Amino acid sequence: MTRALSSPGIDRAAAFASDARGDGLAVSLVGECATTFEGRAERSLPAGVRTLLWKPDDTVLVHGATGRDPDAWASGGSVAVEATGDELFVRCDSGDAADALTVRFTAVQHAAAFDPADDDPEASGTEADLKERVLADPDIVEPGFQPRTTERETPAGPVDVYGRGRDGAVVAVELKARRVGPAAASQLERYVNALRRDLHADADVRGVLVAPEITEKARRLLAANGLSFSPVE
Amino acid sequence: MTRALSSPGIDRAAAFASDARGDGLAVSLVGECATTFEGRAERSLPAGVRTLLWKPDDTVLVHGATGRDPDAWASGGSVAVEATGDELFVRCDSGDAADALTVRFTAVQHAAAFDPADDDPEASGTEADLKERVLADPDIVEPGFQPRTTERETPAGPVDVYGRGRDGAVVAVELKARRVGPAAASQLERYVNALRRDLHADADVRGVLVAPEITEKARRLLAANGLSFSPVE
DNA sequence: CGGTTCATGTCGCAC
DNA sequence: GTGCGACGTGAACCG
Numbered sequence: 001m002t003r004a005l006s007s008p009g010i011d012r013a014a015a016f017a018s019d020a021r022g023d024g025l026a027v028s029l030v031g032e033c034a035t036t037f038e039g040r041a042e043r044s045l046p047a048g049v050r051t052l053l054w055k056p057d058d059t060v061l062v063h064g065a066t067g068r069d070p071d072a073w074a075s076g077g078s079v080a081v082e083a084t085g086d087e088l089f090v091r092c093d094s095g096d097a098a099d100a101l102t103v104r105f106t107a108v109q110h111a112a113a114f115d116p117a118d119d120d121p122e123a124s125g126t127e128a129d130l131k132e133r134v135l136a137d138p139d140i141v142e143p144g145f146q147p148r149t150t151e152r153e154t155p156a157g158p159v160d161v162y163g164r165g166r167d168g169a170v171v172a173v174e175l176k177a178r179r180v181g182p183a184a185a186s187q188l189e190r191y192v193n194a195l196r197r198d199l200h201a202d203a204d205v206r207g208v209l210v211a212p213e214i215t216e217k218a219r220r221l222l223a224a225n226g227l228s229f230s231p232v233e
Numbered sequence: 234m235t236r237a238l239s240s241p242g243i244d245r246a247a248a249f250a251s252d253a254r255g256d257g258l259a260v261s262l263v264g265e266c267a268t269t270f271e272g273r274a275e276r277s278l279p280a281g282v283r284t285l286l287w288k289p290d291d292t293v294l295v296h297g298a299t300g301r302d303p304d305a306w307a308s309g310g311s312v313a314v315e316a317t318g319d320e321l322f323v324r325c326d327s328g329d330a331a332d333a334l335t336v337r338f339t340a341v342q343h344a345a346a347f348d349p350a351d352d353d354p355e356a357s358g359t360e361a362d363l364k365e366r367v368l369a370d371p372d373i374v375e376p377g378f379q380p381r382t383t384e385r386e387t388p389a390g391p392v393d394v395y396g397r398g399r400d401g402a403v404v405a406v407e408l409k410a411r412r413v414g415p416a417a418a419s420q421l422e423r424y425v426n427a428l429r430r431d432l433h434a435d436a437d438v439r440g441v442l443v444a445p446e447i448t449e450k451a452r453r454l455l456a457a458n459g460l461s462f463s464p465v466e
Numbered sequence: 467c468g469g470t471t472c473a474t475g476t477c478g479c480a481c
Numbered sequence: 482g483t484g485c486g487a488c489g490t491g492a493a494c495c496g
Contacts, residue, residue, distance in 0.1 A: 001282075002263060002282075002342040002343060004237070004239050004342075004343050006237050026284070026298065028261060028263070028284060028345075030235060030261070030345055030347045037489070039489065040358070040411070040489040041356065041357065041358030041359055041410070041488095041489050042355075042356065042357045042358050042489095043354045043355065043356045043357075043489070044354060044355045045350075045352060045354050045355075046350075046352050047350075048349070048350020048351075048352055049234075049235075049347055049348055049349050049350050050349055050350055051259070051261060051286065051347070051349070053284065053296060055296070055298055055299055055300075056298050056299070057298065057299040057300070059299065059300060059301055061296070061301065063286060063288070063294070063349070064349045064350050064351055064352070065259065065288055065289050065290065065349040065350060065351035066288055066289070066290040066292065066351055067288075067290070067292060067308075067476080067477080068292055068294065068303065068306050068308050068475090068476060068477090069475095069476060069477075069488090069490085070301065071354065072354075072489095073301050073489085074489095075300075075301050075491085097489090099489070101489095109235040109237075109347060110235060110237045110345045110347070112261075112263055112342075112343045112345065114263045114282055114284070114342060114343070115282055116281070116282050116283055116284070116296070116297045116298040117278075117279075117280075117281020117282050117283055117297050117298060118281075118297055118298035118299055119278060119279050119281055119297070121276045121277060121278050121304065121305075122275075122276065122277045122278075123274065123275065123276045123474095124274065124275045124276075125273070125274035125275045125474085126274055126472080126473080126474095127471095127472065127473090128472095151495095155450075155453075156415065156450070156454075157415070157450075157469095157470060157471075158470085158471085158495095176472095177274070177472090177473090178273065178473090178474090179484095181484075181485065181486090182389070182390070182423060182485080182486095183416060183419070183420075183485095183486085186416070186419035186420070186422075186423060187416075187419070187471085189419070190415060190419060190454070215483085215484060215485085216484085217388075217389070217390075217484075217485080220388075221389075221423070270474065271474095272474065273473095273474040274473090274474050275474095276474070300491080300492080301490090301491060301492090302473095302475080302490095302491060302492080305474090306474080307474090308476085327474095329482095330474085332474065334474090356489095358489085359487085359488085359489090360487065360488090390484095390485065390486075391480095391485090391486090409487095410487090410488090410489095411488090411489090414469075414470065414471090415469095415470080416470095416471090420486085448468085448469060448470085449469085450469075450470080
């Protein structure tokens with residue numbers, strides 16, 4: 001189920017990769033390569049030693065020395081390997097967009113193939129998690145807050161938690177699991193404005209942003225729009 | 234400069250990885266592993282065959298069968314390998330946050346080490362590129378537009394292009410290289426509001442969003458705020 | 467399939 | 482270091 005080659009040379013590396021992917025395996029190549037990308041933007045990398053990962057879903061990743069994100073990548077299209085003399089080409093074409101990634105190897109030091117797992121993770125601590133907490137303890141939003149619905153639709157998009165305050169006013173709550181900036185404040189403002197426009201003209205609508213922290217610019221933005229922030233956890 | 238082992242077993246794999254990283258190399262492992270992450274959120278993966286990439290900057294990536302993004306990762310902290318009997322642990326601790334990733338291998342099929350490149354890419358077609366085009370041909374924004382400054386500071390953040398319209402009004406331009414949604418419209422609105430507040434009360438301030446495309450919701454949002462959209466490219 | 471939002475987003479840059 | 486916005490963002494969810 002797992003195979004590998006050391007210093008396979010261009011031709012054997014190409015055959016190895018082609019065969020392995022034909023068997024539904026993931027392929028990993030290590031070698032000297034350069035990349036070019038054209039489509040949504042143009043980007044190219046000079047020759048250098050990198051690792052290429054070609055997954056069963058035809059995602060192709062090229063990783064260099066640093067960073068979480070690949071130096072080059074392709075996904076959602078078709079992939080072809082081709083050995084032309086002393087160069088190995090991996091050509092990736094995206095069906096819909098005009099995206100095209102080409103990886104040109106001039107040497108392959110190592111090749112490996114394996115059958116990778118595809119399992120869903122167990123997760124918690126996300127925004128959905130925070131929603132549970134707010135529904136279990138609505139006073140987090142404000143004292144006396146009564147939640148009515150989650151993901152209530154408005155013309156501006158869905159409000160995370162929708163309910164009524166102790167004074168009967170409509171309250172729209174936007175939840176963020178992390179420190180929030182101006183974008184989150186604007187998001188809440190869009191929802192509140194949409195509700196004010198949609199509900200009866202005399203309806204009182206408030207907006208509360210619930211998050212562990214907020215930046216200063218976002219705080220001012222909320223204040224300028226009559227919205228409030230409620231820290232959590 | 235490149236090394237590899239097939240079916241090294243736990244102990245040899247641990248020593249191999251440790252040595253290679255000590256020499257400043259990147260390490261790639263393929264084997265049966267499970268992961269747990271705790272910190273900004275909690276997330277765990279069941280045991281399965283995956284590939285782990287441990288980069289010279291101590292970024293650790295765990296990739297499964299699908300997707301551009303890793304199934305688990307860590308970066309910006311310290312990494313330690315440890316072999317305890319029949320299990321190999323890769324423990325990653327982030328210095329600042331409480332982030333901690335643990336990868337537990339119960340088998341290692343392949344190990345490879347190499348000295349990866351770290352080159353900056355050549356890029357074009359980005360937002361900076363669009364700015365050049367607008368400055369070269371300001372009529373893209375609106376007929377008679379005269380750019381004055383780029384990245385002009387406002388209390389809400391920097392305006393991409395700042396200038397005057399044919400009528401003498403202040404014009405704030407927000408550039409996007411791709412299809413824009415409500416967030417971009419709100420961003421422009423924040424800048425325009427900040428300018429209206431900062432400039433003389435009688436100053437006429439307009440806002441123009443320049444992008445290849447716009448969603449319907451964003452278009453309505455612009456209209457509701459008296460802002461305009463100008464398609465490009 | 468398109469639109470919108472979430473993400474352990476990551477990454478770069480300026481203050 | 483923090484804040485802010487771009488990114489070939491990717492990925493899920495919902496109409």
